[in-house]
Amino acid sequence: MSEPLKKMSEPLKKVTALSRDRSEVRGVTPPRSRAVKSRYVTDVLTELDFVAAERVKRAIEEARIAGTSPERLLLQEHVITPDQLSRAVAERYGLDHLDLGSFPIDMAAANLVTPAVAKRYGAVPVGFLNDRTLLVALADPSNVMAADDIRLATGFSTRLAVASSDDITALISRLNRFESAVAAAFEDGEESTALEVIDLRESADDAPVIKLVHSLIADATERGASDIHFEPQPDKSRRGGSDLRVRLRIDGVMTDAASVPKRMAGGVVSRIKIMADLDISERRLPQDGRVGLTIDGRHVDLRVVTIPSVHGESVVLRILDQDSIRLELDHLGMAPEDIERFRRSFRRSHGAILATGPTGSGKSTSLYGALLELNTEEKNIITIEDPVEYQIPGITQMQVNLKAGLTFDSGLRSMMRADPDILMVGEIRDRQTAQIAIEGALTGHLVLTTLHTNDAPSAISRLIEMGIEPFLLASAIECVVGQRLARTLCPNCKERTIVPADILRDNGFNAQFEIEAYNPVGCVRCGGMGYKGRTGLYEVMVMSEKLREMALAHASSDEITAVAVAEGMRRMRDDGLEKVKAGITSLAEVARVTGSG
Numbered sequence: 017m018s019e020p021l022k023k024m025s026e027p028l029k030k031v032t033a034l035s036r037d038r039s040e041v042r043g044v045t046p047p048r049s050r051a052v053k054s055r056y057v058t059d060v061l062t063e064l065d066f067v068a069a070e071r072v073k074r075a076i077e078e079a080r081i082a083g084t085s086p087e088r089l090l091l092q093e094h095v096i097t098p099d100q101l102s103r104a105v106a107e108r109y110g111l112d113h114l115d116l117g118s119f120p121i122d123m124a125a126a127n128l129v130t131p132a133v134a135k136r137y138g139a140v141p142v143g144f145l146n147d148r149t150l151l152v153a154l155a156d157p158s159n160v161m162a163a164d165d166i167r168l169a170t171g172f173s174t175r176l177a178v179a180s181s182d183d184i185t186a187l188i189s190r191l192n193r194f195e196s197a198v199a200a201a202f203e204d205g206e207e208s209t210a211l212e213v214i215d216l217r218e219s220a221d222d223a224p225v226i227k228l229v230h231s232l233i234a235d236a237t238e239r240g241a242s243d244i245h246f247e248p249q250p251d252k253s254r255r256g257g258s259d260l261r262v263r264l265r266i267d268g269v270m271t272d273a274a275s276v277p278k279r280m281a282g283g284v285v286s287r288i289k290i291m292a293d294l295d296i297s298e299r300r301l302p303q304d305g306r307v308g309l310t311i312d313g314r315h316v317d318l319r320v321v322t323i324p325s326v327h328g329e330s331v332v333l334r335i336l337d338q339d340s341i342r343l344e345l346d347h348l349g350m351a352p353e354d355i356e357r358f359r360r361s362f363r364r365s366h367g368a369i370l371a372t373g374p375t376g377s378g379k380s381t382s383l384y385g386a387l388l389e390l391n392t393e394e395k396n397i398i399t400i401e402d403p404v405e406y407q408i409p410g411i412t413q414m415q416v417n418l419k420a421g422l423t424f425d426s427g428l429r430s431m432m433r434a435d436p437d438i439l440m441v442g443e444i445r446d447r448q449t450a451q452i453a454i455e456g457a458l459t460g461h462l463v464l465t466t467l468h469t470n471d472a473p474s475a476i477s478r479l480i481e482m483g484i485e486p487f488l489l490a491s492a493i494e495c496v497v498g499q500r501l502a503r504t505l506c507p508n509c510k511e512r513t514i515v516p517a518d519i520l521r522d523n524g525f526n527a528q529f530e531i532e533a534y535n536p537v538g539c540v541r542c543g544g545m546g547y548k549g550r551t552g553l554y555e556v557m558v559m560s561e562k563l564r565e566m567a568l569a570h571a572s573s574d575e576i577t578a579v580a581v582a583e584g585m586r587r588m589r590d591d592g593l594e595k596v597k598a599g600i601t602s603l604a605e606v607a608r609v610t611g612s613g
């Protein structure tokens with residue numbers, strides 16, 4: 017990738033604690049000087065050029081008559097903003113100022129106090145400075161009771177920083193939502209026996225651990241994460257144990273979310289294992305399980321996988337939130353001409369429809385979109401999946417169960433005897449499954465399935481390499497869809513730019529002229545990422561007589577690609593370039609997901 021594109025795609029730095037050079041941490045403004053006790057906040061407002069000295073003098077006189085402070089009077093009259101007031105207060109006391117709209121708040125720290133306590137003192141923990149010290153944001157540093165009570169409630173030492181009262185109020189409202197989500201999760205019916213086991217096997221501090229786990233899940237669900245990673249980190253102090261880094265996969269990209277201190281790490285992992293009905297005493301072998309929670313009135317399924325590592329157990333939670341996904345084809349980002357080619361193919365009475373791409377590229381979602389349109393009273397539709405990610409009324413959906421002996425190939429054999437019209441196979445993983453699926457397509461059934469290949473034309477070669485006869489493929493396959501998921505630019509902060517033609521050519525695009533595009537910036541609404549949501553990049557290859565002849569002749573993927581493009585197939589990166597021109601995504605994102613450049 018060229019240097020300009022590298023610069024465009026650099027992720028914004030995320031931290032969960034203040035670095036030594038605090039000016040480099042997003043959302044942190046260190047004080048310009050040490051605290052000077054003799055200075056008034058109004059003096060600092062003048063020094064920072066937030067308000068004229070004459071206006072301050074008048075405010076002091078008016079405040080004396082009104083019985084309030086001059087800075088509060090200036091705030092009420094909109095002479096200064098809440099952020100300016102909090103910056104002046106931070107400077108007055110020689111403390112760091114936090115902009116909570118952009119500072120990466122550690123929800124593991126924030127959930128150590130209840131919303132009621134945070135509201136009482138106007139103070140919220142926002143991060144861990146180390147294993148024993150919390151960073152606490154508050155609006156009034158003179159409130160010594162706040163720091164003392166948080167210290168007693170959490171057992172952590174505290175370091176204070178100043179944030180605006182509006183930011184703190186917004187964060188407390190967010191904590192209130194998480195508390196409600198936790199309460200809803202407790203009512204889901206999986207708590208009673210689990211709590212008893214925790215009391216027997218864990219310490220007396222389990223209530224905060226339970227709340228922390230559920231709050232992290234609620235936070236991840238609200239932010240649209242697909243996965244939560246709990247990763248033990250090496251213990252630098254050599255005192256035993258390790259911190260637990262929490263990362264979220266949002267729109268396909270990993271981002272830091274929290275840091276759990278080592279004294280709580282074991283309880284967090286054990287709590288997750290108990291929720292998923294796993295053996296908490298087994299730490300040497302991988303385990304997997306499932307759990308269902310109700311969060312903010314929505315049912316969310318979690319797939320839980322534990323992996324032993326040299327620093328402790330790592331846990332990954334896959335979030336399956338049906339309410340957050342739009343399955344209609346018109347909402348997936350496919351171009352109108354590609355949708356029409358795709359629809360003509362899957363509306364046939366028989367044949368095989370393949371969706372290809374790497375894991376997490378939206379293949380199953382595309383097939384679900386086709387099934388929604390095919391799901392009528394006249395059709396008997398059966399699927400076999402691992403897992404069943406989205407339940408569709410009117411369709412018989414089977415879940416792979418390896419322990420019971422239900423695999424893709426054995427399930428598919430049974431489905432063929434159940435008088436189906438349409439079959440969906442979650443994934444072709446081996447020759448047996450591929451053979452049955454292709455034979456099903458040749459015996460009058462419409463078969464929809466997925467395959468792991470880099471692009472659509474490579475599907476032909478891949479199936480031949482798996483041992484499927486070319487003459488069967490040539491007769492069975494009707495359409496192959498290759499796809500990727502690219503992040504969409506945040507509409508609130510994207511900025512216009514011009515991409516020169518030489519940069520386009522360096523990254524594999526046949527361009528003669530510069531294009532207008534947009535760069536990611538980052539704001540509060542997108543969490544500082546510059547992107548919010550994802551869209552699909554597609555290539556739709558419909559099998560023609562020429563392509564069938566090339567499959568029979570064992571033609572290479574490159575040869576098949578050339579013919580498919582000549583017959584009207586648009587490559588994924590070209591589809592991406594059109595979305596760049598439309599301001600939907602960035603050139604750097606297209607280059608990242610398609611591997612060009």
